Amino acid sequence: MRNWSVGISVMVLTLIFIIRYEQSDHKLPTNHTVDDASIEGESVQEPAKKKPHFMTLEDLDYLFSNKRFYGEEEDDELNNGFLVWSRMRPFIERPDALPETAQGIEEATLAMKDLVFLIYKEKRASSSDMVSKEIRRNCPGFVAAFDGDLSGLRPVLELPCGLIEGSSITLVGIPDVHSRSFQVQLVGSGEARRPIILCYNVNFSKPFLVQNTWTEKLGWGNEVRCPLHGLVKNQIVDDLPLCNEQTDRIVLEESSNEDAVMDLVIGNADFPFLKGSPFTATLWTGLEGFHMTVNGRHETSFAYKEKLGPWLVSAVKVSGGLKLLSASATRLPVTDDHAFLPIEEKLKAPPLSGTRIALLVGVFSTGNNFKRRMALRRTWMQYEAVRSRKVAVRFIIGLHTNVKVNLEMWREAKAYGDIQFMPFVDYYGLLSLKTVALCILGTKVIPAKYIMKTDDDAFVRIDELLSSLQEKPSNALLYGLISFDSSPDREQGSKWYIRKEEWPLDSYPPWAHGPGYIISHDIAKFVVKSHRQRDLRLFKLEDVAMGMWIQQYNHIVERVTYINDKRFHNSGCKSNYILVHYQTPRLILCLWEKLQKESQIVCCQ
Numbered sequence: 001m002r003n004w005s006v007g008i009s010v011m012v013l014t015l016i017f018i019i020r021y022e023q024s025d026h027k028l029p030t031n032h033t034v035d036d037a038s039i040e041g042e043s044v045q046e047p048a049k050k051k052p053h054f055m056t057l058e059d060l061d062y063l064f065s066n067k068r069f070y071g072e073e074e075d076d077e078l079n080n081g082f083l084v085w086s087r088m089r090p091f092i093e094r095p096d097a098l099p100e101t102a103q104g105i106e107e108a109t110l111a112m113k114d115l116v117f118l119i120y121k122e123k124r125a126s127s128s129d130m131v132s133k134e135i136r137r138n139c140p141g142f143v144a145a146f147d148g149d150l151s152g153l154r155p156v157l158e159l160p161c162g163l164i165e166g167s168s169i170t171l172v173g174i175p176d177v178h179s180r181s182f183q184v185q186l187v188g189s190g191e192a193r194r195p196i197i198l199c200y201n202v203n204f205s206k207p208f209l210v211q212n213t214w215t216e217k218l219g220w221g222n223e224v225r226c227p228l229h230g231l232v233k234n235q236i237v238d239d240l241p242l243c244n245e246q247t248d249r250i251v252l253e254e255s256s257n258e259d260a261v262m263d264l265v266i267g268n269a270d271f272p273f274l275k276g277s278p279f280t281a282t283l284w285t286g287l288e289g290f291h292m293t294v295n296g297r298h299e300t301s302f303a304y305k306e307k308l309g310p311w312l313v314s315a316v317k318v319s320g321g322l323k324l325l326s327a328s329a330t331r332l333p334v335t336d337d338h339a340f341l342p343i344e345e346k347l348k349a350p351p352l353s354g355t356r357i358a359l360l361v362g363v364f365s366t367g368n369n370f371k372r373r374m375a376l377r378r379t380w381m382q383y384e385a386v387r388s389r390k391v392a393v394r395f396i397i398g399l400h401t402n403v404k405v406n407l408e409m410w411r412e413a414k415a416y417g418d419i420q421f422m423p424f425v426d427y428y429g430l431l432s433l434k435t436v437a438l439c440i441l442g443t444k445v446i447p448a449k450y451i452m453k454t455d456d457d458a459f460v461r462i463d464e465l466l467s468s469l470q471e472k473p474s475n476a477l478l479y480g481l482i483s484f485d486s487s488p489d490r491e492q493g494s495k496w497y498i499r500k501e502e503w504p505l506d507s508y509p510p511w512a513h514g515p516g517y518i519i520s521h522d523i524a525k526f527v528v529k530s531h532r533q534r535d536l537r538l539f540k541l542e543d544v545a546m547g548m549w550i551q552q553y554n555h556i557v558e559r560v561t562y563i564n565d566k567r568f569h570n571s572g573c574k575s576n577y578i579l580v581h582y583q584t585p586r587l588i589l590c591l592w593e594k595l596q597k598e599s600q601i602v603c604c605q
């Protein structure tokens, strides 16, 4: 009886929500990735493309309007994760917005709608005792497919929660004896024409390997071809060359006679793939790019392209002249089971007191970095100053394009209360919007004397930082590892490449390195106010952008203090640190243990 009434009330509420949404001149919600029986009956049409619609808190309220269903308590949880969301609107809708903004907002709006559908679906399933395993196990740590499952066009592997640094995909197969080529593709999620985050093409005609990306908007990117053709010879990704030297040698031995080339291929062990011979190929994700190992030898590397990071991958496709024997992916992002297990009280963010705190730390993170966030919660977020609310730590996260990742983040936000969602998808080019969001958070929501920006792979010694801050000015301060004399990277293709239109001058003003810097409250206030008045430019490198904004502040106040401290390490670790960067979750736990058990400020390797 009870189940019945819950089911009906869900249907009624869903209908009300659809009607209200229709009336409010918004795009109708569609079930992009979720099939929901109660929606499928409706005839839903995609309206023509409009200017991206910023989803306001009011819109979110529509989506979550259903207090009777969720209960007041969950409604608060909703609001807790969206404290900056609606305040971001004026900063996002400016005409000189960063290039990725429109796409970022549009995709986030769709992602939010998909998420609401999934939450409805889950609630309904659990209230009618049909809790499905599929919903519970959103993010598997390992997926595999063997022989029988591997035919046809559908992806050979689905990766619902993307890849993280250290994930790997292993394919075992045999190129056909008459194969001309075969391809492995890592595709993203989203609309019908999914982006290709890596297309790996093995071509036997020459032979060569080609790596590239594809998006609907930009088409194919700049390919990397092995054997290399001169030019980019010395480029490295995560300390690895773009192509294996032995593969490169094929070019030198190459003959103009096609038959001779064919003989060479079949008999030449220097090309990693041989027709008719089984291979084991492992594609793994580093910090900077994808790497391919074939039969135990590193063959190729490919730097991640902007907006096409490994976290966006949602499936592996294989095509061409190849018999695939097995495919598997391991070390995928998994979550703690926050939704179903009791949460340790000490891991939850202490409630806000409302009074001004000493320090707010904003940790820039991204959707599927579940492990990294848990590592911080268990380590430096346990400092007494954090537990006693003198310091607050919040993760600043954009939405993901995959609904399952968003659902996991949603659960995580509810469980720990330390996540602030951004109204856009987490593209690298939008990082400085997060910086603005952090300034809003530290001035309007959690007022703090100092505001710090850091990353989810950094370890911060909060105690040492606080005592160090004690003797620093309370106003007009930038504190961290400061670059006083640096210039824009004009090398096309570099991750830091800056066009003249973005920054015409030959040097940057002083700026502090992104893994960890601290600003005083007045600077944050200035940043928020001046952005609202559009007096400040947006710039895609968030740490340099902060330096530019502070320089402008300095024109007004003429007394900004820049304090450089070499104990902030922006790459790697050195003992007696305040902050270290590029630390894996395992290293973060190790650093904490060394501090706790041995009172030693030393690195772990």
Ligand SMILES: *[C@@H]1O[C@H](CO)[C@@H](O)[C@H](O)[C@H]1NC(C)=O
Binding pocket: 181, 201, 203, 204, 205, 206
């Ligand atoms: C393989 O290379 C040949 C010669 O360069 C080219 O004509 C052919 O289109 C390539 N095949 C694929 C699938 O890329």
Ligand SMILES: CC(=O)N[C@H]1CO[C@H](CO)[C@@H](O)[C@@H]1O
Binding pocket: 030, 031, 032, 033, 034, 035, 036, 040, 044
């Ligand atoms: C309205 C709409 O988009 N419906 C889709 C919901 O999802 C199913 C399965 O994924 C599709 O077949 C429907 O077209």
